[in-house]
Amino acid sequence: MANSAATKTKPETKTESAQPSAMAIIAPVVGWLIPGAGHIIQKRWIRGILLLVSIGTMFVLGLMMQGHIYKANGGDILDILGFIGDLGAGALYITALAMNWGLGAIAFAIADYGTKFMIVAGLLNFIAVADAYHIAIGKKQ
Amino acid sequence: MTIQLTHFSAAFVFALFASIVFGITHRETTRDMVRYGLYCFAMFLGGVLVAGWAMWLVRR
Numbered sequence: 001m002a003n004s005a006a007t008k009t010k011p012e013t014k015t016e017s018a019q020p021s022a023m024a025i026i027a028p029v030v031g032w033l034i035p036g037a038g039h040i041i042q043k044r045w046i047r048g049i050l051l052l053v054s055i056g057t058m059f060v061l062g063l064m065m066q067g068h069i070y071k072a073n074g075g076d077i078l079d080i081l082g083f084i085g086d087l088g089a090g091a092l093y094i095t096a097l098a099m100n101w102g103l104g105a106i107a108f109a110i111a112d113y114g115t116k117f118m119i120v121a122g123l124l125n126f127i128a129v130a131d132a133y134h135i136a137i138g139k140k141q
Numbered sequence: 142m143t144i145q146l147t148h149f150s151a152a153f154v155f156a157l158f159a160s161i162v163f164g165i166t167h168r169e170t171t172r173d174m175v176r177y178g179l180y181c182f183a184m185f186l187g188g189v190l191v192a193g194w195a196m197w198l199v200r201r
Contacts, residue, residue, distance in 0.1 A: 047165050054158040061154065064144040113151045120155070124162040131166040141169060 023136040031132040033090040035125045038132025051128045058121035059092045062102075067114025069093070069102030082115070088122025088129075149189070156185030 023042065031038020036052030039045075070082035086093050096102050096118075106112050134140040146154065164178025 050161055050165060054161045058155070058158045061144065061146075064142055065146065065151075066143055109148075110145055110151070113146065113148075117151075117155065120159065124159060127166045128162060 024133060027132040027136040028129045031129045032088070032125065035090065035092070035121075035128060038129060039135065042132065042135050044135065051125075055089065055121050055125050055128065056092065058117050058124070059089050059096075062114040062117030062121065063096060065114025065117065066104060066107075066111040067102055067116070067118050068104065068106050068111065069096050069118065071097070082119055085119030085122045088124075088126045089118065090125060093118075093122065152189045153186065156182050156189070160185060 027038040027042055030041055034052070035055035036048040036050070038048070039051060040048030068082075070079050070086050072083055102118070104111075106115055131140065160178045160182035163181045164174040164176075168174045168177045
């Protein structure tokens with residue numbers, strides 16, 4: 001009786017331990033590409049949508065304020081840091097680069113705010129990605 | 142399409158969205174998330190106002 005119970009529970013334990021490890025890779029990758037999607041695929045709907053709206057709106061507002069998008073080969077150390085921040089926005093950054101948006105010079109104060117909006121949107125998405133990972137490994141609900 | 146925000150409205154929008162993300166990612170329960178988000182929002186905007194008045198005093 002005890003043996004049969006043990007054999008029944010063993011495969012379930014294996015399945016439970018295998019599922020979070022796959023999600024621990026998928027959720028951060030998807031969450032980086034589309035802000036909030038790492039939460040949405042783990043059925044944290046409201047959190048995911050709020051992250052998507054917050055990060056997405058910040059990035060789009062930055063573009064509309066004629067902010068500057070940094071490229072990988074900036075040369076200057078501050079440009080490289082700006083690139084790392086921008087890169088966090090995932091598909092938003094890739095789309096902006098592909099469409100040649102945000103390549104103008106920072107000519108006035110609002111454009112400088114816009115540049116910072118886009119960098120911070122990317123950095124906030126890095127935090128969201130880490131949060132999605134913590135949910136996937138069971139560290140957070 | 143371009144948009145022109147004042148310094149304060151840009152700070153307000155920044156504080157709003159950053160606070161939402163901070164609230165969601167830094168706390169466990171929904172109640173704590175809301176409370177922490179509101180706290181961050183107040184700190185962001187409070188910091189802007191304090192820094193603004195401090196700069197006004199320095200300039201005088």
